[in-house]
Amino acid sequence: MGRxxxxxxxxxxxxxxxxxxxxxxxxxxxxSAPQGLHTVRGVIGSEKQPFxxxxxxxxxxxxxxxxxxxxxxxSREIATTVDLTRYDFAFPSGVPAADKIKRDHxxxxxxxxxxxxxxVGSFQPIAKLLQSAGVVRDAGGWYTIxxxxxxxxxxxxxxxxxxPNNTAYPAAKSVLITSTDVRTSNSAAMYLSMASxxxxxxxxxxxxxxxxxxxxxxxxxxxxxxFTASSSEEPFRDYLSIGVGxxxxxxxxxxxxxxxxxxxxxTLTPDMTLMYPSPTVLSKHIVVPLDGGGDQxxxxxxxxxxxxxxxxxxxxxxxxxxxxxxxxxxxxxAQPPQLVDVIDPPAFEPLETMIQAIQQLYKGx
Amino acid sequence: xxxxxxxxxxxxSLLCLLALTAACTTSQTTSSSGQTIxxxxxxxxxxxxxxxxxxxxxxxxxxxxHYVGSLQGAEQIVNGDPSDVAWFSSGRYLSLLQGxxxxxxxxQQVMLSPVVLGVKHSTAVGLGWVDNPNVTWRDIxxxxxxxxxxxxxxxxxxxxxGFVALVGVAQAFSATPDALQAGDINTGALKDFFxxxxxxxxxxxxxxxxYARQQDRLDGIINYESVLLSMNASxxxxxxxxxxxxxxxxxxxxYPLMLLRPDRRMVYDRLVAYLHKxxxxxxxxxxxxxxxxxxxxxxxxxxxNRVLIELPFPSSLDVVNRLLASYLNQIRPPSHTVFVLDxxxxxxxxxxxxxxxxxxxxxxxxxSLSGRFAxxxxxxxxxxxxxxxxxYNKRSFQLGETGDNSGPLQEIRNFVNGFKAGGGTAxxxxxxxxxxxAGTARANQPDDYYSIVLMTDGENNQGRSGSxxxxxYRGWPASxxxxxxxxxxxxxxxxxELHQIADxxxxxxxxxxxxxxxxxxxxxxxxx
Numbered sequence: 026m027g028r029x030x031x032x033x034x035x036x037x038x039x040x041x042x043x044x045x046x047x048x049x050x051x052x053x054x055x056x057s058a059p060q061g062l063h064t065v066r067g068v069i070g071s072e073k074q075p076f077x078x079x080x081x082x083x084x085x086x087x088x089x090x091x092x093x094x095x096x097x098x099x100s101r102e103i104a105t106t107v108d109l110t111r112y113d114f115a116f117p118s119g120v121p122a123a124d125k126i127k128r129d130h131x132x133x134x135x136x137x138x139x140x141x142x143x144x145v146g147s148f149q150p151i152a153k154l155l156q157s158a159g160v161v162r163d164a165g166g167w168y169t170i171x172x173x174x175x176x177x178x179x180x181x182x183x184x185x186x187x188x189p190n191n192t193a194y195p196a197a198k199s200v201l202i203t204s205t206d207v208r209t210s211n212s213a214a215m216y217l218s219m220a221s222x223x224x225x226x227x228x229x230x231x232x233x234x235x236x237x238x239x240x241x242x243x244x245x246x247x248x249x250x251x252f253t254a255s256s257s258e259e260p261f262r263d264y265l266s267i268g269v270g271x272x273x274x275x276x277x278x279x280x281x282x283x284x285x286x287x288x289x290x291x292t293l294t295p296d297m298t299l300m301y302p303s304p305t306v307l308s309k310h311i312v313v314p315l316d317g318g319g320d321q322x323x324x325x326x327x328x329x330x331x332x333x334x335x336x337x338x339x340x341x342x343x344x345x346x347x348x349x350x351x352x353x354x355x356x357x358x359a360q361p362p363q364l365v366d367v368i369d370p371p372a373f374e375p376l377e378t379m380i381q382a383i384q385q386l387y388k389g390x
Numbered sequence: 391x392x393x394x395x396x397x398x399x400x401x402x403s404l405l406c407l408l409a410l411t412a413a414c415t416t417s418q419t420t421s422s423s424g425q426t427i428x429x430x431x432x433x434x435x436x437x438x439x440x441x442x443x444x445x446x447x448x449x450x451x452x453x454x455x456h457y458v459g460s461l462q463g464a465e466q467i468v469n470g471d472p473s474d475v476a477w478f479s480s481g482r483y484l485s486l487l488q489g490x491x492x493x494x495x496x497x498q499q500v501m502l503s504p505v506v507l508g509v510k511h512s513t514a515v516g517l518g519w520v521d522n523p524n525v526t527w528r529d530i531x532x533x534x535x536x537x538x539x540x541x542x543x544x545x546x547x548x549x550x551x552g553f554v555a556l557v558g559v560a561q562a563f564s565a566t567p568d569a570l571q572a573g574d575i576n577t578g579a580l581k582d583f584f585x586x587x588x589x590x591x592x593x594x595x596x597x598x599x600x601y602a603r604q605q606d607r608l609d610g611i612i613n614y615e616s617v618l619l620s621m622n623a624s625x626x627x628x629x630x631x632x633x634x635x636x637x638x639x640x641x642x643x644x645y646p647l648m649l650l651r652p653d654r655r656m657v658y659d660r661l662v663a664y665l666h667k668x669x670x671x672x673x674x675x676x677x678x679x680x681x682x683x684x685x686x687x688x689x690x691x692x693x694x695n696r697v698l699i700e701l702p703f704p705s706s707l708d709v710v711n712r713l714l715a716s717y718l719n720q721i722r723p724p725s726h727t728v729f730v731l732d733x734x735x736x737x738x739x740x741x742x743x744x745x746x747x748x749x750x751x752x753x754x755x756x757x758s759l760s761g762r763f764a765x766x767x768x769x770x771x772x773x774x775x776x777x778x779x780x781x782y783n784k785r786s787f788q789l790g791e792t793g794d795n796s797g798p799l800q801e802i803r804n805f806v807n808g809f810k811a812g813g814g815t816a817x818x819x820x821x822x823x824x825x826x827x828a829g830t831a832r833a834n835q836p837d838d839y840y841s842i843v844l845m846t847d848g849e850n851n852q853g854r855s856g857s858x859x860x861x862x863y864r865g866w867p868a869s870x871x872x873x874x875x876x877x878x879x880x881x882x883x884x885x886x887e888l889h890q891i892a893d894x895x896x897x898x899x900x901x902x903x904x905x906x907x908x909x910x911x912x913x914x915x916x917x918x
Contacts, residue, residue: 196699197639198568199697201568248569248705250568250702250705251569251703252482252702252703252704253572255485259497262499265685266684267644268501270699271642271700283877293685294685387705
């Protein structure tokens with residue numbers, strides 16, 4: 026009797042939770058679409074929420090007869106736990122999650138309307154310090170951070186105060202890039218992708234055996250940080266508002282930084298800079314249509330010039346490189362470098378194996 | 391049996407969540423005049439009332455704040471509290487406690503304030519700590535251990551400023567440059583540090599007031615930078631406080647506004663957008679001395695313009711809970727607690743039963759997380775003074791240094807279960823007896839922490855009068871007079887009498903009329 030009641034409640038609860046996951050971001054209280062519009066529902070990574078909330082984006086979809094409503098969830102969740110039957114499209118960040126959804130739901134085509142490389146937000150004095158330690162190189166206005174040299178520094182438990190001639194940042198804490206929680210967030214999974222590639226002798230981790238072997242080397246990057254935030258917005262905000270004392274280096278999407286750089290609201294201070302990991306990965310934003318409506322959203326995001334231009338405003342790169350450089354130029358923002366050292370992230374399964382192994386280490390710690 | 395209990399609790403929380411989701415679908419209280427946002431909040435946010443009133447004027451939305459202790463609030467939220475939004479000075483404990491339950495749907499920091507040390511100016515001059523960026527938490531521990539530095543800090547199990555300070559100090563004293571693990575807790579160094587803790591409280595605001603009252607016997611206070619700056623501006627201090635930002639690093643409270651209910655997303659977004667307006671951020675900075683959370687607004691000259699190293703924070707709930715338990719059971723100065731309990735005739739029935747339940751909960755019957763932290767701790771001395779027409783029973787219990795203490799806790803429960811109501815009400819005779827007990831104990835153990843709880847449901851009608859008590863009180867040594875009494879207003883208790891006792895002794899009155907007595911006793915534990 027007791028067990029039956031428990032099961033029944035659990036089932037009811039599951040329904041309730043699924044109903045509670047989503048919330049409409051569309052700025053309207055009533056449940057129905059504006060007259061004559063077809064409502065299309067999607068579940069997206071949270072970093073694209075401001076884009077979908079933008080009135081110009083809403084209007085651009087309206088022009089094509091679509092009223093697009095989105096809920097947010099972590100990309101890993103979208104690929105694993107979110108009930109996608111309620112949606113017309115999924116729009117996770119990162120190829121691994123998108124591939125998994127595509128396979129599970131037998132989606133015929135996917136769309137990759139925009140992407141952004143992973144980058145490390147930092148400060149000039151920190152970059153200079155790491156430059157003399159041989160970890161960072163000046164790339165003319167920007168920096169590149171050698172991931173192999175960085176991992177070596179971390180493996181030696183280097184503290185900031187251990188770095189030679191360090192008067193700029195003599196903190197006793199470890200040299201570590203601040204990231205999000207690798208158990209929930211795509212940007213941390215992208216960081217894991219880069220680190221595991223380097224730890225695996227510059228090879229993409231392709232199978233579970235290698236994945237398990239590499240974990241010992243890459244898990245400390247996350248575990249040693251202690252508390253990490255679950256969404257990519259939070260550590261970036263700490264970087265902007267609390268600054269170098271809290272986050273001397275933060276793993277972010279280039280788009281986050283460029284979006285702040287072009288906003289001209291004095292959000293970025295002159296001593297802030299970007300360091301591009303070498304190698305880096307591209308976080309591709311991929312629409313996986315689950316039906317015809319979702320397919321239309323994917324196609325519009327990729328082909329509609331206005332929507333493409335709006336994506337650029339949020340710091341994303343599109344297939345039109347000229348639009349991206351022109352926009353930055355028009356806003357007086359510096360042009361990011363040509364990225365040459367770009368690798369692919371692992372497929373979903375080996376990535377998942379690594380994340381689950383790290384998850385176990387969190388439980389044990 | 392434990393299995394059954396665990397399942398009952400799971401069922402209870404399932405029911406709570408079901409109730410919540412049901413409410414989600416039915417309570418769309420939308421109207422042209424705006425919505426009400428129910429916020430479960432830390433008491434330190436009371437100073438934002440004028441800002442929230444203007445938010446209401448500008449949007450029509452009403453912010454209804456419900457104040458609760460930070461740890462208890464976190465526990466309530468994971469157990470399904472139906473509030474729309476949670477707002478505490480830090481969201482980390484809740485983040486760790488929620489595990490995979492994902493109660494926090496979105497969060498936005500609203501303002502910033504590091505938890506730091508304020509040092510009385512003459513002391514700071516003597517130690518060379520004025521504007522000295524090289525002072526460390528270790529330096530403070532060394533002074534403290536030598537009985538040369540006495541400070542105030544809130545109870546970390548009740549208030550976020552104490553909690554954040556404890557985590558920061560534990561991190562600073564660990565050998566690791568990384569986030570603290572269970573094995574890194576340096577109990578010895580922490581004991582040295584907290585030797586000097588001479589004042590505690592369940593809230594940051596009360597602590598600031600209590601410091602002002604006892605400033606002549608103290609050297610400093612750990613609190614939010616904002617509270618310390620406000621204390622300096624208040625005119626209530628004989629000497630200003632010099633702010634010390636210890637070199638190992640600090641932890642900054644970031645006051646995240648946390649969305650708990652998906653259907654309240656829009657009104658939540660409106661509140662965040664309002665609070666993030668540059669002019670509102672400037673106003674918050676000016677009026678509350680907290681730093682702005684948006685980079686467009688720069689901190690004003692009151693805030694030192696130097697880099698503050700931020701310490702890492704543990705990623706494990708277990709580590710944090712162990713640290714709290716060590717603090718309470720091993721690290722902090724032991725506490726002597728005297729309960730002065732009215733068992734007069736009017737207490738008969740449900741009143742004495744709820745008093746018993748409140749005390750039984752502290753003696754181990756409340757197995758919840760907050761219940762365990764509020765319960766009696768290792769090394770604690772508990773005395774119960776029972777009175778009606780006169781004091782008729784005084785009984786002390788001593789909890790051991792280590793072990794499970796099940797013996798003394800069982801003794802307390804047996805004793806409490808024997809309470810019987812009858813007779814009149816001799817409040818002041820009983821209170822004097824309590825001061826005799828606490829004062830005498832203090833003469834032998836001056837570094838321990840002393841407090842008195844007075845629970846009565848009526849007016850004094852036997853024994854000495856209030857004015858006799860007050861004149862006796864004035865004649866007592868200073869070491870007795872710094873022992874606060876926390877009266878609980880209950881039944882037909884006289885608010886005026888009880889407030890006078892609290893004001894005279896440096897305590898505060900707790901309301902047992904509108905809240906469950908067990909809850910009230912739990913809250914008072916933060917002050918002991």
